[in-house]
Amino acid sequence: MDGATMIEWTAYALQGILILLAIAIVLHKNNGTIIILIASFSLVTASLYIINNAPDVAIAEIAIGSAIIPLIYVISISRQREFIVLDRAMDEFIFIGDELAGIGYVLLHRLAEYYHLELNITNDPGLCSLDEAMDRMLCEKTNVDLIVAKDEETGKYVFKGKRSSTLMKKLQQMTQPFDNIEVILFKDSEFGG
Amino acid sequence: MIFVPVYLVFVPILAAMIIFLFQKPKMAYLALVAQGVVTVLAVWYFLTFRDDYSQTFFTFGGWNNLIGIGFRNDAISISFLFLSIFIWWMVLIYTFNAKKDTRNFLFFLLFLEGVFFGLIQTNDLFNMFVFIELTTILVSILVAYEKAGDSFRAAIYYLLLNTAGVLAFLLGIILLYYSFGNININQITTMIASSDLSETTTVRFAYVLLMSGIAVKSAMFPLFTWLPRAHAVAKSGVSALLSGIVVKGGLYLFIRISLMFAAAPYDTSMFFFAIGATTAIVGVMFAMTQKDIKQILAYHTVSQIGIMMMGLSSTDSLTFSGGLLHLYNHALFKSLLFLGAGIIVNVYKTKNIKYIRGVFRAMPLLSILMIVGMLSISGSPLFNGFISKSVIKYGLTDAQYWLLQIVNLGTATSFLKMSQIFFGPRTLSYPLVRKREYLPVALLAVACLTMGVLHVPIADFVLDVDLAKFKPISLQYVFEYGLMLGAGFLLYKYVIDKDYKPVQWIRNFRISFETANYMFLLYFTVMIGVFVVYPML
Amino acid sequence: MNPLLTFIVVLIGFYGLATSKNIIKSVFSVTIIESGIILLFLNLGNFEGGGIPIVGESLTNIVDPLPQALMITTIVIGSTVTALALMLSIKVFHHYGTVEWAEVLGRKDGE
Structure with a gap:
């Protein structure tokens, strides 16, 4: 087989691989795996660009499609995996001793499992010492999703979060049978002009 | 004097960048100055060339008229130019103040103005594609500028649906290049009039693709669902700009492509x-x-x-x-x-x-x-x-x-x-x-x-x-x-x-993203049926 | 190299866009469509036995350089749109807690 037909057959094979990769990307469920498939898709298309006598486009495609684009995807997907909870109630609702056990923890863990998110509970003293009135600002401006506090007068535990979040809706459903837990939802700030 | 179209595109963009880089409150007044300069240039240009619009045609870099990227103006584009300058003045006065947040907002507003002027005057199809994509990106950022939940979801819906449409437009440009060997609008108009290449399936397919892309941009029947979402949740100045001028950009493209294909037997x-x-x-x-x-x-x-x-x-x-x-x-x-x-x-x-x-x-x-x-x-x-x-x-x-x-x-x-x-x-x-x-x-x-x-x-x-x-x-x-x-x-x-x-059912009727895409494919298929399949029978 | 197979990739991309359940999947599909279209254009400019259009190679009988220049621009535009879409998806996640289309678009205005 001479050089020309070999290149022909390589081109056909690569196109076949491209179609398989495209079908795999469309049908796959886990977003993290698809990033690797995208990087390999970009590599295969760059090889096809070279076969089509366009090496400068191939260089651009490799730099952007295999390096920068998967980086952006990884950054954005990693920000969408966590559910951040701020624990202000300093008693045994979530932390018993030094370990994560306690009714609050079980509830939150089940909620995070349902949405395939990682639970990240923090009781950072800097954030805890902020005023109660700042809770709403905290939920909106930072990436804290839920604030757990204890109402001293009634003895109930209070979950505060945004009303627009689907997780808060589910949390409301889940805590309905519990009498000592109350859920407060913040509406989004009023619009400007 | 012949280079005024280029100045009209770059003066707002340059002013926008200067306002963004120098973070001083007084710099915001540069926006008004830039807008004034643009108005004066446009009026002067109009008064010079209004008797003979064919003189306004020039090509970048001095390349040959047949192969270079160029700008040209005629009566329709000059009137669009003046209309958009007027509306941008109104929106600038409405949203102007010298606070930091508004300065960043002015950056995007002026940038969109420069890009839009480029879109109106260009004579080259790929240049048009680049300006359309830039308009999509900038409008999406402006819609999301309200920073409320509704505006983020409206912005991403707008961005993805319009990008799908503009990619169909690009596919149409590719097929036109394949048939005519040229992507200059003047050239293609002459070639369609003088040959019968427009009868072939490839050119009909290209026309269908171009028109599908334009239909998404101009909010025509099955594809208008992004418009109520985006225009209702943006800031008022931005809504006025979008409903007033930017959606007319899509109709301007419709006019240009229709005039390009005027001699075709469709x-x-x-x-x-x-x-x-x-x-x-x-x-x-x-x-x-x-x-x-x-x-x-x-x-x-x-x-x-x-x-x-x-x-x-x-x-x-x-x-x-x-x-x-x-x-x-x-x-x-x-x-x-x-x-x-x-x-x-x-x-x-x-x-x-x-x-x-x-x-x-x-x-x-x-x-x-x-x-x-x-x-x-x-x-x-x-x-x-x-x-x-x-x-x-x-x-x-x-x-x-x-x-x-x-x-x-x-x-x-x-x-x-x-x-x-x-x-x-x-x-x-x-x-x-x-x-x-x-x-x-x-x-x-x-x-x-x-x-x-x-x-x-x-x-x-x-x-x-x-x-x-x-x-x-x-x-x-x-x-x-x-x-x-x-x-x-x-x-x-x-x-x-x-x-x-x-009445209540109509009020709450919302189309999901999936359905919007199916509508796009349906519209595309119907157009293929009308323009490609039906004449072949 | 067959343009029809590349066109199938573009169609798979449009299918993926239509059936995507969350925002990230839609952005993946747009990337696929973009790469498919670029490959189509480069294929149309290519012909057998042509030379690479770089100065220093034989300047006669080169492949058409116009598609290559245009497609580099298109790649950059595609990456800009992807970056902007992903940034907006992070904002949507922070507000709604999920990036599924059905959940995000199903809420009434003003929650």
């Missing part, structure tokens, strides 16, 4: 008239049932675009000018309504028209200006909506005329519903309105009135068309308008106000 006028009529009726049906003031105005934009398509799709040059005139008039009165609605929403802190009452007593001047806008959009004699609707009506057959009347009736009903906000007791003690915000609204109202009364000299000057047979006011017209208002009032009282189940 029978397009019936199809696009049908699309236009459907868009108009569906838009007004949705508009009648909404309760959110900005949502009502956004759906009215959709229906007025339908009326414009009814005009622009015809082969008769008078009706075409009517469509173009309606485009300009709509930019004026829709911006007026959106800016006025923005002031009202700011003062009353709610968007629901059930809770806004007593605007006339609280802010009488603003109410009068808003009433001017409402009269213009519903086609009252003496205002500009009436003139353009009459010109379009003149070229329609009887059956088509009744379609237009249905749309007019729906518009009248919906604005009668919205005029509830004027009556009632004064619910506010002291409205805090910035005086500066009144100025653009007042100027736009004056422009509406002028276009309604002085339409004959203006149309002659701008579009070179004679409209002397359309009188601005007469007893018969006032009587017809009164009749339509009466019918609209009855429709409102007995159907809309009762809030029956179908």
Whole structure:
């Protein structure tokens, strides 16, 4: 087989691989795996660009499609995996001793499992010492999703979060049978002009 | 002097970058300076070249006319240029202040202005694609600038749907290059006229792809779902800009591509008239049932675009000018309504028209200006909506005329519903309105009135068309308008106000992202059926 | 190299866009469509036995360089749109807690 037909057959094979990769990307469920498939898709298309006598486009495609684009995807997907909870109630609702056990923890863990998110509970003293009135600002401006506090007068535990979040809706459903837990939802700030 | 188009594109972009880089409050005034420079340049350019537009053609880098990227202007693009300069002035005055947040906002606003001027003047198809993509990106950022949840989801919906459409446009450009070997608009127009390449399947396919992309951008019938979402949740200045000018950019592309394919034997006028009529009726049906003031105005934009398509799709040059005139008039009165609605929403802190009452007593001047806008959009004699609707009506057959009347009736009903906000007791003690915000609204109202009364000299000057047979006011017209208002009032009282189940269902009807994509593929398939398959049979 | 197979990739991309359940999947599909279109254009400019259009190679009988220049621009535009879409998806996640289309678009205005 001479050089020309070999290149022909390589081109056909690569196109076949491209179609398989495209079908795999469309049908796959886990977003993290698809990033690797995208990087390999970009590599295969760059090889096809070279076969089509366009090496400068191939260089651009490799730099952007295999390096920068998967980086952006990884950054954005990693920000969408966590559910951040701020624990202000300093008693045994979530932390018993030094370990994560306690009714609050079980509830939150089940909620995070349902949405395939990682639970990240923090009781950072800097954030805890902020005023109660700042809770709403905290939920909106930072990436804290839920604030757990204890109402001293009634003895109930209070979950505060945004009303627009689907997780808060589910949390409301889940805590309905519990009498000592109350859920407060913040509406989004009023619009400007 | 010949390079003024390039300056028109780059002066706003440069000013935007300077405002962004130098973070001083006084720098924000550079925006007004830049806008002034652009206005002076445009007027000077127009006065130099208005006798002979073929002199405005130039190519970048001094390349040959046949192969270089170039800019050119003709009567339509010059009038678009002046319209967009005027609307951008209005929005700049409305949203101007020297705080840090607004400075970043001014950056995006001026950048969009430069890109839009480039879109209007370009003569090269790929250059057009680049400018369209830039417009999509910038508009998406501007819609998301409100930083509320609704605006983020509207922005991502807008971005993904429009990118899919613009990629179809790119595919059309590729097929055109494959057939003609050239992507210069002037060249392709000559080649289509002089050869019969436009009969082949490839060129028909290219036409279908180009038109599908344009249909997404101009919010035509099945693909308008991004428009109510995006225009209702943006800041008021941004909504006025989008509804007033940027969506007309899509229609400008429609005009250019239609003129490019003018010599081709495609029978397009019936199809696009049908699309236009459907868009108009569906838009007004949705508009009648909404309760959110900005949502009502956004759906009215959709229906007025339908009326414009009814005009622009015809082969008769008078009706075409009517469509173009309606485009300009709509930019004026829709911006007026959106800016006025923005002031009202700011003062009353709610968007629901059930809770806004007593605007006339609280802010009488603003109410009068808003009433001017409402009269213009519903086609009252003496205002500009009436003139353009009459010109379009003149070229329609009887059956088509009744379609237009249905749309007019729906518009009248919906604005009668919205005029509830004027009556009632004064619910506010002291409205805090910035005086500066009144100025653009007042100027736009004056422009509406002028276009309604002085339409004959203006149309002659701008579009070179004679409209002397359309009188601005007469007893018969006032009587017809009164009749339509009466019918609209009855429709409102007995159907809309009762809030029956179908009305509620229409109000809450929302199309998911999946369905929007299926609509796009459906539209594409129908166009293939009409333009590619049907002529082959 | 067959343009029809590349067109199938573009169609798979449009299918993926239509059936995507969350925002990230839609952005992946747009990337696929973009790469497919670029490959199509480069294929149309290519012909057998042509030379690479770089100065220093034999300047006669080169492949058409116009598609290559245009497609580099298109790649950059595609990456800009992807970056902007992903940033907006992070904002949507922060507000709604999920990036599924059905959940995000299903809420009424103003929650």
